[in-house]
Amino acid sequence: MEILINELSLHGQFNNIEEFINISLNKFIKIYSLLDIHNIQPLKKYNFYSANITPNETFSLLLTLKDKNGVSDEVRKFKRIADKCINEPYWEIDIKHNPDDEFKWGDKIVSNTSLAEAYARNSSLISFIPSSFNTDFIDITSCNISKKISNFYNSLELAKHLYDNKKITFQKYCNLIFKDSKLCFDKTNKSQSFDLINDINDENEFLNSFHLFNDMTWSNILSQSGKGKNKVGLAFEKYHNQNYFKNYFPLTEVYKFRCSQKFRAYGYRIGDIFHILEFDLTHKLSD
Template sequence: MEILINELSLDGSFEKLADFYDSLGEILKIQKLMQSSNATFSKHHQLYTFKVTNDMSLHDAFRDKRSRSNNKIRRFKQLLYSLMSDPSFWHEDQRHKDTDQYTCQFTSETNGYSLAEACERDKVVLSFENASFTDSILEIKKNGEVIDLINIQEPLLLCDLLYEKSLIDARVYCNHRFNGTNLSFEHLEEGFDFNILEEDEEKAFISSFKMFSEMSWSAILKSDGLDFKKYQPSKKDNWFLNTPYTNKQIYKFRTSQRFRCFGYREEDLFIVLRFERDHTISDNG
């Protein structure tokens, strides 16, 4: 999948350069997610000239020396450098024709801009933070016919899209999709993970994880559907005996009538360890 950087979202809308830097946190997450997939960026050949503030271009923001000692700003400048240098220019293989008319509310131009080119590629663009580009779908008309473009501004939308198109596997998806929620997949054990699941089973687990991540712990503990409870087997039946988690209080919850998820809780975070496709282990504890 190819994502075109939307240069029109750089229209000088930031009052201060510091505001622009602050907005790049989400773009940085998107870039890291892209690095976990086979998706690529392409850009307008003059992207670096587009305005961040009224008097500073993207290139100026990269070269600005006032914040050179700030580690966060240095990371953002590395991001800017990669966006200006690494992606290819779509002009080298332009697919929209100059004889066609691409119209939208964002520009008076009828061709030669990335939204027009995206219509002839994978119909996905990346926009910088901009009040004009908050919608997840952007409408472009090609010779009067409506084309919808997916507009990426935050990592969750991209994460779902990459997973839907099988450009990232379920583990990568969960690591990104549930980062910052009440679920962690960093310690999910090999041999008890997504690799043991069929495709429909994988979808069932992920659907339950989405529900779990949106619930408070009070709601989780009261949920009859999740049936979140302690795993309390006899010593001989303990699935986690002689593992690094022997002394942890293990919990389990349902992801369907047959499927179970096991792990342990650290304050408000549930550390996912193992999946079970039937409830034979669960029946013994």
């Protein structure tokens, strides 16, 4: 996967550096970090450091910032990402588009920018927001030929793209999109859950049920219980054989919910978080 940083998404739109960090940079760091851990190094324009954050301050200023008490972990984090953003790899080293050709985004000429280079490479872009690039696709035209360039400004959309293109596993995808949600996979036994799924349709069934579970209130989840023909929806209920999960040392009683007519997920609830321990794809744990 090849991806370029869209330098045009920084055009002095922020009132100050703090606003940029809080509103935009923190989101961008999540995107960049996701690429980084999968060894995907975004290409950038060699002078990206000069892109304006405010009308008078450029991206390079981030490298000199300190917090009130020295340098915090948060500051170190964005300085590390900022440093990577202004260093190689540069797309100009192996430029694919002809800067003398006309490339247009709407009515604006974008030749010799990352937008034109992404067009030539059939690559994707990552953009800072809010900007004029709060869109999943950017239409670029050259020689009367238009292309829709994928554009990522949200880490969850990037995660979906990586998952759809088999760059990350289903387990990694679930960990990413359900982070800080009602579902937690930190305690999940991989060999008794994700490793048992070998079909994309089965993944989709689990994924749809996870989204449904996460979107519901706990009062609604608890109301979907019952046995046999009385089961409705998620059929959330206490598991009959608590001893089976004793080696997990659950902090409270183990419950299960229905992911399809055949599949189940087992785990325990602490506060508003349900910690998933295992999946059942064969009714081996059925009661």
